[in-house]
Amino acid sequence: MKRAAPRSTLRGLIKKHKPQLRLATNVDLLVHLNFLLFLHRLAEEARINAFENKSKIIKLEHVISAAKISLKKSRG
Amino acid sequence: MLDPEAAPRTSASAGLGHDSGVSPSAAPRRAAEERARPVPRRKRLSDSRRQRPTMFPDLETATPRLLLRKIFQTQPEVSPLVPKISEPWEPRESGSETHSERISNTSMKIQLPDLVSEDTSIITFHMSRKKKKLSISEFERAVDERFPQNLAQSMSDDKTLTRSLQASFATPVPPNTVEKRGLLRRPKNRKTVNVDAFEGGVEQNLLQIKDTENYLVDSQALSMTGTTVMMNDSKITLNNTELFIQPQLSEKSQGRLSALEPQLLARNTLERGSRAFNTAEPEPQKERLASNVDPEEEMVQEDHEESALDHADRSGPASVGKAWSLPRGQQDCTQQSSYAEQVSEPVSGIQKEHLTLNVNQEEEMVQGDHEDSALDHTDRSGPASVGKARSLPRDQQDCTQRNSYEEEVSGLVSCTFHRQTLSTPAVTTSQGRHLGSLSAQRSTRTSLREFVAHVIEKLNYGNEEDGMTDTEQEMVKDGAVKEGIAREVTELQSNMEYSEKLGEKLRKQSASHMNEKGEARTRMTPVEEEVMIKDAANQDSGKDVVEFPESAGARRLSRQSNAFFTRYSEPTRKKSIEPVEQTVDLDAGAVVGDMSELEEHKTEEEEISEDGAESEELSMEMPAFVHATAYKVSPSLSTPRSLKTAVPKSSPKPPTAKQAPKKNRTEQRRKREPALPSSLVKKIFSHYVKMPVARDAFKVVEKCSEQYFKQLSNDLEVYTKHAGRKTVETADLELLMRRQGLVTDKMPLNVLIERHLPLEYRKLLIPMATSGNKVIPSK
Numbered sequence: 001m002k003r004a005a006p007r008s009t010l011r012g013l014i015k016k017h018k019p020q021l022r023l024a025t026n027v028d029l030l031v032h033l034n035f036l037l038f039l040h041r042l043a044e045e046a047r048i049n050a051f052e053n054k055s056k057i058i059k060l061e062h063v064i065s066a067a068k069i070s071l072k073k074s075r076g
Numbered sequence: 077m078l079d080p081e082a083a084p085r086t087s088a089s090a091g092l093g094h095d096s097g098v099s100p101s102a103a104p105r106r107a108a109e110e111r112a113r114p115v116p117r118r119k120r121l122s123d124s125r126r127q128r129p130t131m132f133p134d135l136e137t138a139t140p141r142l143l144l145r146k147i148f149q150t151q152p153e154v155s156p157l158v159p160k161i162s163e164p165w166e167p168r169e170s171g172s173e174t175h176s177e178r179i180s181n182t183s184m185k186i187q188l189p190d191l192v193s194e195d196t197s198i199i200t201f202h203m204s205r206k207k208k209k210l211s212i213s214e215f216e217r218a219v220d221e222r223f224p225q226n227l228a229q230s231m232s233d234d235k236t237l238t239r240s241l242q243a244s245f246a247t248p249v250p251p252n253t254v255e256k257r258g259l260l261r262r263p264k265n266r267k268t269v270n271v272d273a274f275e276g277g278v279e280q281n282l283l284q285i286k287d288t289e290n291y292l293v294d295s296q297a298l299s300m301t302g303t304t305v306m307m308n309d310s311k312i313t314l315n316n317t318e319l320f321i322q323p324q325l326s327e328k329s330q331g332r333l334s335a336l337e338p339q340l341l342a343r344n345t346l347e348r349g350s351r352a353f354n355t356a357e358p359e360p361q362k363e364r365l366a367s368n369v370d371p372e373e374e375m376v377q378e379d380h381e382e383s384a385l386d387h388a389d390r391s392g393p394a395s396v397g398k399a400w401s402l403p404r405g406q407q408d409c410t411q412q413s414s415y416a417e418q419v420s421e422p423v424s425g426i427q428k429e430h431l432t433l434n435v436n437q438e439e440e441m442v443q444g445d446h447e448d449s450a451l452d453h454t455d456r457s458g459p460a461s462v463g464k465a466r467s468l469p470r471d472q473q474d475c476t477q478r479n480s481y482e483e484e485v486s487g488l489v490s491c492t493f494h495r496q497t498l499s500t501p502a503v504t505t506s507q508g509r510h511l512g513s514l515s516a517q518r519s520t521r522t523s524l525r526e527f528v529a530h531v532i533e534k535l536n537y538g539n540e541e542d543g544m545t546d547t548e549q550e551m552v553k554d555g556a557v558k559e560g561i562a563r564e565v566t567e568l569q570s571n572m573e574y575s576e577k578l579g580e581k582l583r584k585q586s587a588s589h590m591n592e593k594g595e596a597r598t599r600m601t602p603v604e605e606e607v608m609i610k611d612a613a614n615q616d617s618g619k620d621v622v623e624f625p626e627s628a629g630a631r632r633l634s635r636q637s638n639a640f641f642t643r644y645s646e647p648t649r650k651k652s653i654e655p656v657e658q659t660v661d662l663d664a665g666a667v668v669g670d671m672s673e674l675e676e677h678k679t680e681e682e683e684i685s686e687d688g689a690e691s692e693e694l695s696m697e698m699p700a701f702v703h704a705t706a707y708k709v710s711p712s713l714s715t716p717r718s719l720k721t722a723v724p725k726s727s728p729k730p731p732t733a734k735q736a737p738k739k740n741r742t743e744q745r746r747k748r749e750p751a752l753p754s755s756l757v758k759k760i761f762s763h764y765v766k767m768p769v770a771r772d773a774f775k776v777v778e779k780c781s782e783q784y785f786k787q788l789s790n791d792l793e794v795y796t797k798h799a800g801r802k803t804v805e806t807a808d809l810e811l812l813m814r815r816q817g818l819v820t821d822k823m824p825l826n827v828l829i830e831r832h833l834p835l836e837y838r839k840l841l842i843p844m845a846t847s848g849n850k851v852i853p854s855k
Contacts, residue, residue, distance in 0.1 A: 017789035043764035
């Protein structure tokens with residue numbers, strides 16, 4: 001099922017991008033949540049694309065187009 | 077009331093002149109202060125004075141006759157200083173009240189114009205036509221009022237008031253009064269405005285007149301203030317006032333009209349010069365500036381205050397128009413410097429002005445006093461201005477007088493137009509000079525190169541790499557490197573291998589030995605570095621050496637031996653025909669570079685930072701050598717550029733892989749940015765998608781998640797910064813989610829938390845209250 005959120009990895013990831021930025025205590029949990037929701041959105045889009053193509057498998061092109069949309073949505 | 081009534085009667089009978097004259101003198105001072113006060117106070121004051129009946133109490137009676145009387149009497153009381161609501165002049169005459177108000181307004185307006193002079197300058201101009209007389213008189217009044225200070229002002233006000241009253245009442249105005257009757261009728265306040273406004277209007281008039289009539293050529297008129305010019309053009313009525321005003325202008329203008337006067341003076345000169353000036357006016361601003369500049373040129377000898385110039389510069393184009401128009405009217409030559417300022421102002425205002433300004437400045441200030449200030453603005457146009465200055469001075473010399481004005485104008489204009497052309501050649505020349513300097517350095521480099529080569533040889537010997545040294549020496553001695561750039565590359569490659577071994581050996585061997593050599597080289601390199609840094613193009617070996625250290629450093633950072641190698645190869649490729657020595661050095665350098673590269677790798681392995689001074693130095697020096705040869709040929713390439721280009725190219729190069737591949741890989745892996753475990757991502761994604769997913773798709777998902785994290789960190793940083801914080805808080809996250817559309821009013825954050833996060837996390841994020849008044853997490 002679900003795995004534990006890699007808190008230290010998340011923090012390291014953000015540090016890599018923005019070393020000067022600090023994180024509060026449970027912020028990485030929310031980041032994890034955000035990531036989950038993002039993946040969720042991505043998955044939904046991919047699934048829809050696959051359905052449209054009447055394919056039973058999520059293929060690359062489905063994911064790519066889904067990724068474009070999801071990334072745009074998650075820009076904030 | 078009797079007293080006030082009696083007073084007015086007496087005053088009325090006696091005529092305004094006498095009584096008003098007396099009372100005004102006393103009244104203004106007091107009236108100024110008490111004007112705003114209610115009537116009763118005036119009464120008291122008037123009682124003390126006796127001579128002045130307060131008008132206001134009479135107003136209460138409100139008989140027109142009495143009111144009028146009171147007006148006469150109260151005129152002096154009204155002081156210009158006391159500000160009151162100003163009413164339009166025209167409606168004044170409607171009633172006595174208006175008269176009184178008018179009086180107050182007049183006084184007020186006299187003062188007000190000071191504030192609004194600039195804005196109303198133009199307006200004044202328009203009005204001036206019709207109200208020249210009035211304006212002049214007003215101006216005179218203003219002059220009287222302002223400079224003599226309150227007393228004077230009050231005095232003038234009184235006079236004005238009396239005059240206006242007289243005019244309104246159609247009583248003959250005593251000739252002694254300066255203002256004219258016609259002026260009285262007009263709203264005095266408006267025109268009494270400031271001298272500046274007046275002057276501005278005058279100038280404008282002059283300008284227009286000039287264009288049409290060209291009186292300005294008249295030197296005498298020019299010598300006079302702008303008003304004088306106006307006189308010639310304008311109606312005769314102005315003459316008298318103008319004469320009056322002129323001396324005043326000269327007195328006060330310095331203080332206030334300083335800016336204008338110089339302009340006027342300049343204008344005068346311009347006018348004298350020719351119609352060109354007139355023609356210049358309609359011309360674009362540029363030319364205006366040119367003309368402005370010309371006067372400046374003419375006034376080169378004049379003092380130019382840096383401050384003035386600076387001020388002028390800052391004033392910008394706004395003052396351009398004004399300055400332009402103002403000078404027309406006024407022709408005081410008292411303040412040429414200020415004029416210069418203004419001229420410089422417009423000059424600076426306009427883009428190209430800097431050049432002209434520079435030119436002007438240069439012209440003006442042969443000593444370059446202004447240059448410091450002006451040059452600040454024109455730093456970039458420095459070379460251009462220099463060129464221009466050269467051209468302009470020519471004009472300047474010629475144009476000391478009006479005669480040369482035309483020349484100056486034309487010259488200036490041409491200069492301005494040619495500014496760019498001048499600048500470009502100047503710049504190019506400067507660049508050329510720079511390049512020349514670089515070339516000079518090359519010669520020095522050769523000597524350095526030789527030295528470096530020598531050191532390398534020593535190092536090679538020290539390392540006991542006979543084989544290597546032999547090869548290196550051979551390379552060094554190879555004189556046909558020019559043609560064999562490719563060969564060099566291959567050699568380099570081979571050398572790389574050798575250098576690898578050599579590098580290893582070097583390290584293992586006496587480090588101190590290498591240190592010594594490295595130190596020696598480092599000594600060179602720092603110096604070279606400095607030299608190199610200055611030089612854009614590295615032609616000389618010295619530069620190469622310097623560059624090399626830089627590149628070496630960069631390489632270190634990248635920790636890619638490949639990059640290093642490619643750098644060497646790149647330079648070699650880039651090298652054009654080079655002298656044998658250079659090529660030889662390159663080879664040697666390449667070899668050295670290889671060695672240093674290896675060393676770099678080693679250093680990287682051992683220490684991320686440059687702890688290994690020896691290795692650093694060595695690598696730095698070695699790269700320097702390599703560069704010395706490599707970069708000689710690439711004048712166009714700057715060190716960093718070449719390095720950078722080399723670096724990216726190197727990365728894809730396969731040969732780099734040969735060098736210490738294992739270490740690099742591990743190091744790279746170590747240095748690899750932290751990324752989410754792909755297994756986790758896979759799991760989550762497949763859980764959400766609930767369908768089989770192709771393997772390629774996972775790669776896309778991974779890439780996508782990387783991009784997502786980038787965006788996330790950016791957004792969080794922005795949000796945190798916006799909140800003035802340096803730490804990301806949960807609020808920032810919530811804001812992000814809200815903006816993403818994940819959190820809405822219908823879907824609060826907590827719900828999302830509960831849905832998607834495991835319980836333990838939920839507990840951390842959402843404080844839960846349990847029995848016993850406990851809250852988890854405990855705060």
